[in-house]
Amino acid sequence: MEFLIETILSGLMAGVMYSLVALGFVLIFKASGIFNFAQGVMCLFAALTFAGIMEKTGLPWPIAFVMTIGVMVFVAWAVERFVLRHLVNQEPIILFMVTIGLAYVLEGVGDILWGSDVKVLDIGLPSGASDYMLDNFNIYVEKLEVFAALIAAVLVGFLAIFFQKTRIGRALRAVADDHQAALSVGISLQTIWVIVWSVAGFVALVAGTLWGAKSGVQFSLSLIALKALPVLILGGFTSIPGAIVGGLIIGVGEKLAEIYVGPIVGGAIENWFAYMLALAFLLVRPQGLFGERIIERV
Amino acid sequence: MSAFVDPARMAGHSGMEKGEVLLRVDNVSLAFGGVKAITNISFDIVKGEVRAIIGPNGAGKTSMLNVINGFYHPQEGTITWRGKVRRKMKPYEAASNGIARTFQNVALFKGMTTLDNIMTGRGLKMKSNFIWQCLHWGPALKEEIEHRRKVEEIIDFLEIQAIRKTPVGRLPYGLQKRVELARALAMEPELLLLDEPMAGMNLEEKEDMSRFILDVNQQFGTTIALIEHDMGVVMDLSDRVVVLDYGRKIADGPPDEVQASQDVIDAYLGVPHEH
């Protein structure tokens, strides 16, 4: 029984990580209608930069963290200036493929700047097992994972307020609906895009840091981050709660499947289980858990 | 005008005579969630006529066309096509049953040339199998050329020879509408649904389009149902008019009668139309 609970808990925690990456996707998709394939690599890039700055300069982590935020804002600016600005009103599929190119660029730049060896990201985040849970319930829970869950909760709350209550949030939603209409009422697309890509970059940094602290900063991080895609399918592309719930479902489902189904078929099904789950789900409910049903018109 | 289709054969789709009821809509209702788009509408379209569907914006006209060609499925009511009650039908099945359609917002295949767009409309008539298509030889080649000839006749008919090989995305709006009509004609339909064929056109283009519509109707005997906002055009072209408002039918009959109906004047025209 304890083992089942432990499995579910660790699945939930992994799910939180997926949710964090998915959150970045949702932000950009909501504000610009772009399906940002590079979000996973952005996590890697942010974590690499963070670790790289600390390694090369020896600065304390809060300063390095702020510097990394600066770098991510710069990336956001560059993406807007050199890429998005030239692609206003292009077909979504073109924009999607551009972000694949962007993923390659970020990966290349990150590798050239900081090298491709595995980096340890030690910024004094809590680690080891939670004694409280172990003593009272005889359940093994990583402190880091609990911490990650807390961070995720704070971020989501912050973003929800940002989107619903602020003037920028309203402008963001307007841009998401229709680029041209938003332009015509005097919203600056350029500013909005820089802001939203910066926020997504910040979310990527948080996700990358938490992940890097857990298992080191390395290329596989961007592949794990790809799992945010099935999460999005479950949750719907435009829903922040969807990203969270989807992440948790995928996280738990994956862990349970690995332990109870994995041995039967040869193991290591974590690689594809999430995608298959999403695929099966798509066939039943194409718009996702929280997405709205689309009525097609001609 | 070249007789690109043998009128007798066209009319012979179903072997129906002019004046018989081709399509009948009985008590049809359609709703999206709680929103009722169409409420309890009945009317018919007889073989060989030009039938206009008019009404203010949001009256359910386009939804009605969508129901007729199987894009939406009504919750209630029946549709009788060629004398038989039609079961739930997919759009491509409606197409192969002789219902063609143009769209309110031009829905051409933007990456293809005018010629290819119209050739796509002939797809249902082409039968050569996959292997011959791979080789582009034998029956497949013969078929391509045979249908190219038909398509060229339609191109001549609509006077769009000059833009034959232009990608349609580059054409001005008026010509795009004409290509769309060409594509629908290529299907040699028995019933042609036109959704605002003259929207956004200038007077001259409207006159051209009206002439094409009448020619199609008279030369080939194609039955036409059209939605149009220009009352002058509607009154001139159509044999009978059905008027919708808020998803309900408020009048049905010949143009003069409908124009005189007090319901219609109240709901839609505001003042009697002068032309």
Place this chain on the structure above:
Amino acid sequence: MLYREAGQYKTSYQRDQAIFPIAQDRWVVWTFVAVAFLVVPFFVNDYWTNAVLLPLLIYGLAALGLNILVGYCGQISLGTGGFMAVGAYASYKLMTSFPEMNMILVVLLSGGITAAVGSLFGLPSLRIKGFYLAVATLAAQFFLVWLFNKVGWFYNYSMTGQITAPDREMFGFLLTGPSALPWVKYLFCLTILAVFALIAKNLVRGRLGRNWMAIRDMDIAAELIGVRPLLTKLSAFAVSSFYIGMAGSLLFSVYLGAVEVGEVFGINVSFLVLFMVIIGGLGSIVGSFMGAAFLVLLPIFLKNFMVDGFGMMPVTAKHVEILLMGLLIIFFLIVEPHGLARLWQITKEKLRMWPFPY
């Protein structure tokens, strides 16, 4: 000035619908084909075949297949690597189970098996579109690679988990295995590519191709004029996978000889082939080859230029290559979303007018 079509009148629809309606184009193409078949085989050596020609032909075939799906039918796929793996493992099983089977048949059957698998993963395309479909094909990618890694039957329970191509002959000449002759490999791949490029061209200019493009450009309108969406999309998946499967089969049996699935058919291959299609030109047969040539030659060029020329570390050069590839993709999508093929077409149109454009 030589490139003119003045005086060439097309007197029949057949002539007007020819693949190359301009006479000069026909001459160039025939010359090119003649050189490729009759001259090149006498000059190829191991280096040229292995580094340039075979990858070019094989990736060209894969890019052609993917272009049918993405460029002509508008359905995104990120599962190319996985489908190539299906082709490779299918031909391995065929070669080891039926040693007498002709290699051409092996390649064709591998394509057929891949087509079946591809259609299966194409089924969701009826209900889902765009990005959703991309994710669905990612499922195929990860699942297939895992499958070939885990299930021993596919690699005949070999200790290493690798598959190795046994020696097979074609017309008495050794085609596969370590001691196969370069020109035999080259001619074999070239023939398959040439034949299937022609078939692809025939398909896209016929009814099926028009239906694919109709679905791509406006699926709802296509359905309303009588194109059956599921059948059309599935046929695109099937044909596309057939080509990709053949490419996978050739990559394994003729080119590499031995394959470890995770390395050779990973998700990077899916991206690589997709990039070839984008850079070469979405919806263009000749563009697929241009894109393949570009991305096969680029790393060789970069390696010679940076590592040998500037003494850069090979690993850094690899990183620069990744960066450059990304930049190129972005550049092409911004400047010319129809890729090299469109640039080529524009050049030709200018040439027709040259030197008096007005």
